[in-house]
Amino acid sequence: MADLPNNAKYVIVGGGAVGCGVAYSLAKAGEKDIVLLEREPTVAAVTSSQAAGLVGQVRSTVDRVQLAMWSVKTFSALQEDQEANPAWRQVGSLRLALNDQRVAEFEKLKSVADEAGLGVQFIDNATAKKKWPLLNFDAVKAALWCPTDGYLQPYDLTMAYVTHARRLGVAFCPSTNVEEILVEDGQVQGVATDRGTIESPIVINAAGANAYHVAKSVGIELPIIPVRHSFFVTVHSDGLHPDMPVVRIPDIRLYLRPETNALLAGGWEPKSLALDVNTYEIDSPTPPLEDDWDVLGEFGADLSPYVPKLDELGVRGVFKGWPTFAPDGRFMIGESCRVKGFVMAGGCNAHGVSGSAGIGRHVVESILEETPSEYVRSLSPDRFTETTWDWETATEQAREIYSNYYAIGH
Numbered sequence: 003m004a005d006l007p008n009n010a011k012y013v014i015v016g017g018g019a020v021g022c023g024v025a026y027s028l029a030k031a032g033e034k035d036i037v038l039l040e041r042e043p044t045v046a047a048v049t050s051s052q053a054a055g056l057v058g059q060v061r062s063t064v065d066r067v068q069l070a071m072w073s074v075k076t077f078s079a080l081q082e083d084q085e086a087n088p089a090w091r092q093v094g095s096l097r098l099a100l101n102d103q104r105v106a107e108f109e110k111l112k113s114v115a116d117e118a119g120l121g122v123q124f125i126d127n128a129t130a131k132k133k134w135p136l137l138n139f140d141a142v143k144a145a146l147w148c149p150t151d152g153y154l155q156p157y158d159l160t161m162a163y164v165t166h167a168r169r170l171g172v173a174f175c176p177s178t179n180v181e182e183i184l185v186e187d188g189q190v191q192g193v194a195t196d197r198g199t200i201e202s203p204i205v206i207n208a209a210g211a212n213a214y215h216v217a218k219s220v221g222i223e224l225p226i227i228p229v230r231h232s233f234f235v236t237v238h239s240d241g242l243h244p245d246m247p248v249v250r251i252p253d254i255r256l257y258l259r260p261e262t263n264a265l266l267a268g269g270w271e272p273k274s275l276a277l278d279v280n281t282y283e284i285d286s287p288t289p290p291l292e293d294d295w296d297v298l299g300e301f302g303a304d305l306s307p308y309v310p311k312l313d314e315l316g317v318r319g320v321f322k323g324w325p326t327f328a329p330d331g332r333f334m335i336g337e338s339c340r341v342k343g344f345v346m347a348g349g350c351n352a353h354g355v356s357g358s359a360g361i362g363r364h365v366v367e368s369i370l371e372e373t374p375s376e377y378v379r380s381l382s383p384d385r386f387t388e389t390t391w392d393w394e395t396a397t398e399q400a401r402e403i404y405s406n407y408y409a410i411g412h
């Protein structure tokens with residue numbers, strides 16, 4: 003186990019994709035004296051290792067598209083390293099519309115992508131079917147193709163960040179549980195852990211489903227709400243191979259991709275389940291999560307008209323976790339004006355793996371730039387004050403955002 007230093011310029015709490023992405027981004031920007039603390043014996047042990055690894059750049063605002071484009075650029079650069087890469091497969095993505103309203107939404111998404119400089123195009127069903135012969139395209143009214151999208155392996159991505167950040171001098175301390183953030187006169191002083199105290203003027207909160215508790219430790223209540231998400235992977239099947247694109251069918255709230263020669267399928271359950279953050283503490287993990295076969299069965303039933311072969315395929319694994327949502331569906335990035343040195347990197351809204359490089363970049367911008375961009379400032383945790391939100395409404399909003407993840411115009 004790495005020795006715990008007595009002090010550091012930056013302490014990052016949480017070794018998921020986001021914390022490790024932030025560590026890598028800070029080190030890459032030339033910053034030194036960075037320590038990352040992770041409660042589990044290894045990084046990516048909690049939500050990040052459960053993710054499907056989809057990387058989608060087609061989003062509803064130019065800033066958000068460009069954040070995702072930065073992530074893709076980073077993944078492609080990391081992929082060049084033979085020893086430590088994210089297993090990034092730039093296989094493209096297909097977004098399928100089943101009704102006219104959705105087609106109109108795709109047209110809007112395309113114009114946002116055009117403005118952001120992201121290449122996307124409509125392709126006809128015959129061309130799309132060549133990319134995914136197992137899919138039934140009879141009901142498909144439009145197919146939007148993004149050739150630079152793809153998928154990666156979340157654990158590999160996190161380990162790639164760790165390896166590259168270590169080479170740049172970042173210290174990683176697993177099996178270290180942060181119990182309290184130390185604050186004096188409105189300025190962060192350091193962290194208290196089960197292995198001792200580290201003095202530090204800057205603490206970055208990348209604690210995933212514990213991010214609420216970490217913020218509360220400095221006296222700030224932030225609406226960071228864990229909402230359950232899951233997907234299944236089938237047994238191997240003929241007709242599937244790893245270079246097939248990611249597919250999203252928003253009208254049935256589902257996504258799919260090849261996982262080697264098997265099918266990975268997940269979705270956004272209409273009656274989402276939020277976790278009450280008051281049922282666990284800063285230094286304890288989220289309560290255990292069971293497989294919900296009613297929900298997974300519905301995913302299968304909704305998907306089978308489009309992938310008729312699905313009915314023949316057994317399920318070999320279920321992945322699940324508690325990604326966190328902000329009630330406005332946006333990332334929470336940057337220093338709080340209420341506690342100097344307390345920086346947020348969270349509220350990932352179920353795209354924290356794909357967003358991790360872009361989030362890292364924006365955390366760096368928020369800390370190092372004298373005048374961060376308007377977009378970065380708009381992601382500040384300061385948008386949530388005690389008078390602007392309450393738990394009941396925020397939880398309902400987070401659940402809504404989850405369930406309507408693929409809502410028209412989202």
Ligand SMILES: Cc1cc2nc3c(=O)[nH]c(=O)nc-3n(C[C@H](O)[C@H](O)[C@H](O)COP(=O)(O)OP(=O)(O)OC[C@H]3O[C@@H](n4cnc5c(N)ncnc54)[C@H](O)[C@@H]3O)c2cc1C
Nearest residue numbers: 016018020041050054055056180210212323353354355356
């Ligand atoms: C089933 C599923 C599928 C998903 N699919 C995708 C996808 O395809 N694409 C995508 O981009 N995203 C996806 N996501 C979302 C993605 O997994 C999350 O947004 C992302 O993992 C969040 O990363 P994180 O680093 O913030 O959180 P985590 O990975 O949970 O990391 C937080 C870390 O903080 C540590 N920690 C907490 N408290 C403390 C403490 N007190 N002291 C020390 N350490 C602490 C935890 O142990 C944990 O390791 C999916 C999520 C799920 C559950």
